[in-house]
Amino acid sequence: MATDVRLKVLPRVESRGHRYVWLRYLTQAITIGILFVVPLSGLARVDLYGGNHRMLYKEASLKEGLAAVILGIAAMYIATFLINFACGRMFCGWGCPVGFLNRLADVAQLKPDKRHAKWRRWRDAAGPLGHSTLLVVSCMLWWTSAATYVALDSPLALAWVWGLTLAGIAGLASLGWWWRWGFCMRACPIGLYYSFIAPSKEFGIFFREATTDGSRDACLHCNACIKVCPVDLNPMDLYEPIPARGGVSVADAPANNHCLKCGDCIQACEMMIDLAAPRRGITDVPLRFGFYEGEQRLVRTKTTATTGNPAADSAT
Numbered sequence: 001m002a003t004d005v006r007l008k009v010l011p012r013v014e015s016r017g018h019r020y021v022w023l024r025y026l027t028q029a030i031t032i033g034i035l036f037v038v039p040l041s042g043l044a045r046v047d048l049y050g051g052n053h054r055m056l057y058k059e060a061s062l063k064e065g066l067a068a069v070i071l072g073i074a075a076m077y078i079a080t081f082l083i084n085f086a087c088g089r090m091f092c093g094w095g096c097p098v099g100f101l102n103r104l105a106d107v108a109q110l111k112p113d114k115r116h117a118k119w120r121r122w123r124d125a126a127g128p129l130g131h132s133t134l135l136v137v138s139c140m141l142w143w144t145s146a147a148t149y150v151a152l153d154s155p156l157a158l159a160w161v162w163g164l165t166l167a168g169i170a171g172l173a174s175l176g177w178w179w180r181w182g183f184c185m186r187a188c189p190i191g192l193y194y195s196f197i198a199p200s201k202e203f204g205i206f207f208r209e210a211t212t213d214g215s216r217d218a219c220l221h222c223n224a225c226i227k228v229c230p231v232d233l234n235p236m237d238l239y240e241p242i243p244a245r246g247g248v249s250v251a252d253a254p255a256n257n258h259c260l261k262c263g264d265c266i267q268a269c270e271m272m273i274d275l276a277a278p279r280r281g282i283t284d285v286p287l288r289f290g291f292y293e294g295e296q297r298l299v300r301t302k303t304t305a306t307t308g309n310p311a312a313d314s315a316t
Ligand code: SF4
Pocket: 091, 092, 093, 096, 097, 098, 099, 100, 183, 184, 185, 188, 189, 190, 191, 192
């Protein structure tokens, strides 16, 4: 299974650190921040316990509060739709809090590394639980005010709010721990929808086998990029149609439709090239994240670089 192979490669990739790690913390902070700020600021909230509804930072009726919440959800939907429209499943790779939970669960399930201090192991283990807590509480706050969590005058309200919160945390953390990327590959309806709503044809992971001057292979053919991919794709050939993945996924779509644009393959590739550079004297990284320059996949013959398109190659 993809996850087992990924967990074997991940420790080496993670131990080196990477700019994407920090960037992803930033995008996640934005997602979770929005989920907290909207209800806490009073931009939109329904308060099912205290009746303290809010719309545009003012007191509101239930109807108005509900309308504000629905508009807030619609606005987030439009934002993710536009991201998806322009860049493929970027939201999955960078903004989705469930995808990030899967990632934290991956890290938590890595075999403990003796080089890591004990506190780091505890931190990694606590990651999925802490993130699930933030996500569930932020969602609860759209439907009740923070005061409900300390409504000591109403044991029933306390029981409801704490019961739902704890059940949500347990459910979410379990999903991240046991199902993880399998959920994204086979069961997430949003992922399925993202896969087929205009996945970008011009933006994503770009593979160039040769060095820039075309004289040698830049690619090590090590397959680290394939092994680390959380959804079991070949980043070097994302336009190859792939079979059905079970669950709600659709057969024979290009792998690019399923690509989360998470950049893990880039991270692994940069590491492999870095490690091999002193021996090979080559620093060109065959995988790149961005707009395609020609084809998604450029392969070379032993003598010269090609486009990978036989018709075009024979014309040159
Ligand atoms: S497939 Fe679903 S759960 Fe997974 S990252 Fe995408 S939106 Fe999130």
